[in-house]
Amino acid sequence: MPPANPAFHGYGLGLRREHYRQVLENDAELDFVEVISENFMVDGGQPRSILRQVREQRPVALHGVSMSIGSADGLDRDYLVRLKALVDEIDPLFVSDHLSWSRFASFNAHDLLPLPYTEEALEIVCANIDQAQDVLGRRILVENPSSYVAFADGAMSEWRFLEVMCARTGCDLLLDVNNIYVSARNHRFDPAAYLEGLPFDRVRQIHLAGHSQGLELLIDTHDAAVCDAVWRLYEEVVARVGSVATMIERDDAIPPLKDLLEELAVARAIGERSAAVRLRAAQ
Amino acid sequence: MKLAALQSDFHAWLTRGSASAADRLGAGPGLVVYQNNYRSQLVSALREALPLTLTWIGEEAFVGAAAGYIDRSPPSAWTLDAYAPGFAQALAEHFPGDPEVAELAWIETALAEAFVAADAEPLTPENLARVDWEQAQLQLPPSFRMRTVRTNAEAIWTALSSGASAPQARMLDALTGLIVWRRGFTCFLKAIDDIEAAAFDQIHANPSFSALCENLVGTLGEGRGLQASSAFLATLLQFGLLTSIEAPRADASPEGGSPTPQR
Numbered sequence: 001m002p003p004a005n006p007a008f009h010g011y012g013l014g015l016r017r018e019h020y021r022q023v024l025e026n027d028a029e030l031d032f033v034e035v036i037s038e039n040f041m042v043d044g045g046q047p048r049s050i051l052r053q054v055r056e057q058r059p060v061a062l063h064g065v066s067m068s069i070g071s072a073d074g075l076d077r078d079y080l081v082r083l084k085a086l087v088d089e090i091d092p093l094f095v096s097d098h099l100s101w102s103r104f105a106s107f108n109a110h111d112l113l114p115l116p117y118t119e120e121a122l123e124i125v126c127a128n129i130d131q132a133q134d135v136l137g138r139r140i141l142v143e144n145p146s147s148y149v150a151f152a153d154g155a156m157s158e159w160r161f162l163e164v165m166c167a168r169t170g171c172d173l174l175l176d177v178n179n180i181y182v183s184a185r186n187h188r189f190d191p192a193a194y195l196e197g198l199p200f201d202r203v204r205q206i207h208l209a210g211h212s213q214g215l216e217l218l219i220d221t222h223d224a225a226v227c228d229a230v231w232r233l234y235e236e237v238v239a240r241v242g243s244v245a246t247m248i249e250r251d252d253a254i255p256p257l258k259d260l261l262e263e264l265a266v267a268r269a270i271g272e273r274s275a276a277v278r279l280r281a282a283q
Numbered sequence: 284m285k286l287a288a289l290q291s292d293f294h295a296w297l298t299r300g301s302a303s304a305a306d307r308l309g310a311g312p313g314l315v316v317y318q319n320n321y322r323s324q325l326v327s328a329l330r331e332a333l334p335l336t337l338t339w340i341g342e343e344a345f346v347g348a349a350a351g352y353i354d355r356s357p358p359s360a361w362t363l364d365a366y367a368p369g370f371a372q373a374l375a376e377h378f379p380g381d382p383e384v385a386e387l388a389w390i391e392t393a394l395a396e397a398f399v400a401a402d403a404e405p406l407t408p409e410n411l412a413r414v415d416w417e418q419a420q421l422q423l424p425p426s427f428r429m430r431t432v433r434t435n436a437e438a439i440w441t442a443l444s445s446g447a448s449a450p451q452a453r454m455l456d457a458l459t460g461l462i463v464w465r466r467g468f469t470c471f472l473k474a475i476d477d478i479e480a481a482a483f484d485q486i487h488a489n490p491s492f493s494a495l496c497e498n499l500v501g502t503l504g505e506g507r508g509l510q511a512s513s514a515f516l517a518t519l520l521q522f523g524l525l526t527s528i529e530a531p532r533a534d535a536s537p538e539g540g541s542p543t544p545q546r
Binding site: 038041042043044045046047048049066070071072073076078079101103104105106107108109110111113114115116118120121124147148149150151152153186214216217219 | 284285286287289290291293294297298308309310311312313314316317320321324325328357358359360361362363364398399400401402425465468
């Protein structure tokens, strides 16, 4: 099994094209940035050059959307080879993707599609994670999804699925707090039960994001600020997990950088407050 | 239900809206969210890849063509970048009476491909001082793309990309070649004449410089052919289109040894 991921305490942003220049030219208070892996899995040109410049300044996490960890017919070898080349060049802080699937045979939906939480799906997911970690030579982080459907033949809870997946493969977790909130509302479960069942010792990174209200369901749109309910859930997460790499993820309706940094300051304040409480409790 | 069967049904639901597949999935109203996401994500990707084509044909026509393309050709590659070039080709069938549409879309997708193509430093005249031209093999940059067009799509692209009002679409008097390439981080689009187009075709088939000279001499006669060969080589150098010449050094031993890349 590849070596364990390092512990990293810090606060960052999902770096998007709108902010490349500002992040490169200004001394923004960012301990790390995360980029979408696929945007840089190209042969050459300016995107790759910009990423190299960003990496010279601060740690970079690679976050993928197309590994399709839940594909019943295995992973795309060409995809893995390209990701490996990027990993070798950038030496990222973390490499992550989602507990979902997007590819089936020759079809690629380019969306994070839901999995049934069955033993068969667990075996497939674990085999795919093993393959990815073998090719990449490092442990990956797997993000809990937001979902809009639950399958009738699901045999276990999502948090149990994550726990067993981590135990079998050695992978770690990227915990998206907004996704817990969205799925809890959509599927009417108690987020506290989710937190109770999670293997917090495997959480290496946290995502915070906004969502929007659909006709019947909450939609994980990443186009709004983090809402109060998600901030409260984040406080509970931080109380359990301690200080791990935490970031704001925004993919649509991208605001000015200073707005995202102000939002990140809220996360930083919550994290520091929680650390102080833990310190007092330990004394 | 086995995972493979579930994913097959999900595929049928997303791409064809299969009601029987949705029934078998038994997953409730949230399925519609995934179908909406699937289609809107693909339309967004095509809009982002072809902004000038969208401007040229308008929102309604673009979205209509995109919807048809999504129905006929679901994506297969891991990257959405690979989806737009197929749409650009499909526009030729969707707008058979407006051939400039597909040609404009080709320009946009070719420039996008060039933008992230493998890096290659262009040669300078100083790099050519010791080349054995009898053996020289000309190498174009990985970003190089070429096609022929029937319309003034290049003029339309030039106007739209600079925010100017575009000219009326019109058929050209003769087929014209267009090339796209990247130098540094800047992508270029250029119309080429018949001789240049023939020369690029020749290099594509056989990168030998002496074969290129023979071909042009055969077409144009010795005097004009050799002149055209020299002019073409100068054009390649001027525009950063020559990135490598593989040939033995002129001062190499008679046995030659292995070809040496000139960079």
